[in-house]
Amino acid sequence: MVILEDLYIATFSVVVVVEALKKRFPSFDIAKMEVSQGFHSSSKYLAGGFRLTKTELTAYAIISFLVILWCNYKWSRRRFEKLAARMTGPPAYPIIGSGLQFIGTPQQVMERIIKLYDTFGPEPFKIWLGTSLGVTINKPEDVQIVLNSSKALAKDPFYKFFRNTVGEGLFSAPVDKWRRHRRIITPVFNANLLEQFFPVFNEKNKILIRNLKKEIGKSEPFDLWDYIADTTLDIICQTALGYNLDTQSNSESEFAEALTKASELDSMRIYKPWLYPDIIFSIYVKLTGLHNIYKTLHKLPIQVISEMKKVYAQNKKAKLASVIDVSCDEEKRLKVFLDTLLELNETGANFSDAEIRDEVVTMMIGGSETSAITNCFCLLMLAIHPDIQDKVYDEIYNVLGDGDETITIEDTTKLVYLEQVLRETLRLYPVGPLLLRQLQDDVKIISGNHVLPKGTTCIISPMATHHLPELYPNPWSFNPDNFDPENINKRHKFSFIAFSGGPRGCIGSKYAMLSMKVLISTFLRNYSVHTVTKLNDIKLKLDLLMRSVHGYPVTIQPRDRRPTYKRN
Numbered sequence: 239m240v241i242l243e244d245l246y247i248a249t250f251s252v253v254v255v256v257e258a259l260k261k262r263f264p265s266f267d268i269a270k271m272e273v274s275q276g277f278h279s280s281s282k283y284l285a286g287g288f289r290l291t292k293t294e295l296t297a298y299a300i301i302s303f304l305v306i307l308w309c310n311y312k313w314s315r316r317r318f319e320k321l322a323a324r325m326t327g328p329p330a331y332p333i334i335g336s337g338l339q340f341i342g343t344p345q346q347v348m349e350r351i352i353k354l355y356d357t358f359g360p361e362p363f364k365i366w367l368g369t370s371l372g373v374t375i376n377k378p379e380d381v382q383i384v385l386n387s388s389k390a391l392a393k394d395p396f397y398k399f400f401r402n403t404v405g406e407g408l409f410s411a412p413v414d415k416w417r418r419h420r421r422i423i424t425p426v427f428n429a430n431l432l433e434q435f436f437p438v439f440n441e442k443n444k445i446l447i448r449n450l451k452k453e454i455g456k457s458e459p460f461d462l463w464d465y466i467a468d469t470t471l472d473i474i475c476q477t478a479l480g481y482n483l484d485t486q487s488n489s490e491s492e493f494a495e496a497l498t499k500a501s502e503l504d505s506m507r508i509y510k511p512w513l514y515p516d517i518i519f520s521i522y523v524k525l526t527g528l529h530n531i532y533k534t535l536h537k538l539p540i541q542v543i544s545e546m547k548k549v550y551a552q553n554k555k556a557k558l559a560s561v562i563d564v565s566c567d568e569e570k571r572l573k574v575f576l577d578t579l580l581e582l583n584e585t586g587a588n589f590s591d592a593e594i595r596d597e598v599v600t601m602m603i604g605g606s607e608t609s610a611i612t613n614c615f616c617l618l619m620l621a622i623h624p625d626i627q628d629k630v631y632d633e634i635y636n637v638l639g640d641g642d643e644t645i646t647i648e649d650t651t652k653l654v655y656l657e658q659v660l661r662e663t664l665r666l667y668p669v670g671p672l673l674l675r676q677l678q679d680d681v682k683i684i685s686g687n688h689v690l691p692k693g694t695t696c697i698i699s700p701m702a703t704h705h706l707p708e709l710y711p712n713p714w715s716f717n718p719d720n721f722d723p724e725n726i727n728k729r730h731k732f733s734f735i736a737f738s739g740g741p742r743g744c745i746g747s748k749y750a751m752l753s754m755k756v757l758i759s760t761f762l763r764n765y766s767v768h769t770v771t772k773l774n775d776i777k778l779k780l781d782l783l784m785r786s787v788h789g790y791p792v793t794i795q796p797r798d799r800r801p802t803y804k805r806n
């Protein structure tokens with residue numbers, strides 16, 4: 239049908255050109271058109287017994303050329319348009335597509351996205367992203383097909399906006415590079431490495447508890463973000479780079495400031511389509527001096543990598559053990575993510591300095607704010623639901639007792655209810671509410687038996703899937719029982735996709751769950767958390783990640799280290 243329409247439009251356009259010629263030259267007959275012998279010498283050309291000026295001939299040639307281009311363009315897009323004709327979706331306009339839906343404040347954008355899914359979901363629907371076809375993939379069966387497909391590993395071109403910040407690290411790397419790096423890096427995130435990070439988790443959480451003391455007993459709420467964002471950043475900086483950033487003690491860190499500004503700059507670009515072309519964006523950041531943000535952001539990792547490389551070279555010479563010592567005071571140092579990359583290089587991984595920098599910065603950015611937001615939402619949920627907080631606290635008490643011993647990796651496996659609470663938090667508030675994959679070949683999904691043509695952008699929305707009432711009854715309420723073993727078994731595996739899924743899912747999901755369990759359990763062992771905020775008061779916004787518009791306002795009280803059931 240769509241192809242017929244295109245043919246009709248193309249024929250119609252040619253007829254219009256011919257009719258225009260006829261009108262201009264009543265004696266015009268296309269069959270009798272002849273090329274003048276004096277083409278180069280005269281300004282008038284003979285065609286079928288009438289004369290054309292040079293300008294007219296050029297104009298008609300341009301029009302015909304444009305018509306051909308347009309026909310060719312429509313022909314190359316016929317499969318997208320055919321599929322789009324079978325789907326509902328928001329209104330779309332030439333060039334900008336449905337772009338108007340995504341212009342507004344971060345809060346308005348989030349509200350519109352939720353409304354779009356309410357109106358058109360859960361069946362796949364179309365969203366024209368400029369001139370590219372986006373199709374939403376909402377049901378777990380379809381999500382599984384797309385996320386597991388080897389033809390859906392490429393990120394949408396839109397991810398190139400992050401390259402100024404994270405370069406071509408795993409998150410934004412083109413498929414070939416991603417494949418090579420992911421194969422090498424995946425085994426690094428094993429239990430051994432994660433266990434080594436526990437002293438860091440515990441040390442940074444101890445500082446968090448100390449810093450929070452000044453909020454004890456205050457009736458005025460404070461924003462959890464102000465404490466937790468620094469903690470997760472320090473943790474990731476120490477475990478990825480081996481560098482003690484210490485923003486928890488000193489908030490004036492050049493790196494932390496550059497990180498915040500780079501995220502703001504990247505998200506600002508998303509909402510300003512005129513900054514989409516790389517060349518315009520680089521001129522814009524040069525003229526405004528903002529390019530220095532990226533330079534500052536990369537300064538620290540580049541410096542640490544170069545120092546570590548020197549140490550590696552020295553140690554290689556001296557044939558020292560693989561766990562190396564770089565500190566001045568001869569203290570033994572933890573093996574961190576960067577050590578592992580450098581070790582891999584020794585055994586043939588062949589990462590360039592820029593590649594190492596990109597991977598380290600990707601981990602730092604991918605791991606800090608994501609965990610901070612989830613920790614904040616989780617504590618806010620526990621403050622809103624004191625009965626659930628009591629249950630979590632009692633579990634922590636039963637596992638850790640009333641002493642001061644720090645938590646171990648074995649302890650975390652016993653905190654099963656806390657795990658349910660964290661998953662429910664990520665279900666309700668997935669920090670990455672939209673994931674975009676561009677198909678490298680056709681993929682068939684179950685819904686509507688649609689074949690999604692090569693080049694389609696699959697819009698996977700953890701936010702939408704996590705709020706399907708057929709998967710999660712009362713999807714906007716907070717109910718950790720959604721993740722008890724019985725309910726998990728009843729649902730499709732891809733009903734929970736906060737960490738995405740398939741071969742290109744989050745590489746740090748285990749790290750994230752462990753570090754969040756340590757933070758929440760340490761927090762709750764020391765403080766109870768309270769709020770006057772109601773679940774319905776929470777408004778969401780979307781910049782690069784999804785956050786709460788009004789922050790995470792709570793008050794805290796010290797714990798008496800007794801289980802709640804023994805209190806009365």
Ligand code: HEM
Nearest residue numbers: 408409604605608609612670673736737738744745746750
């Ligand atoms: C609550 C915490 C976290 C959440 C919810 C989360 C979520 C996600 C999601 C949804 C993706 C896929 C993004 C996309 O396809 O657009 C992703 C990818 C990624 N995440 Fe996480 N993440 C978390 C923590 C972490 C941590 C702690 C690290 C590192 C230590 C990390 C490193 C990465 C990397 C490197 C990728 C890219 C993977 C690839 O393309 O191969 N994330 N994450």
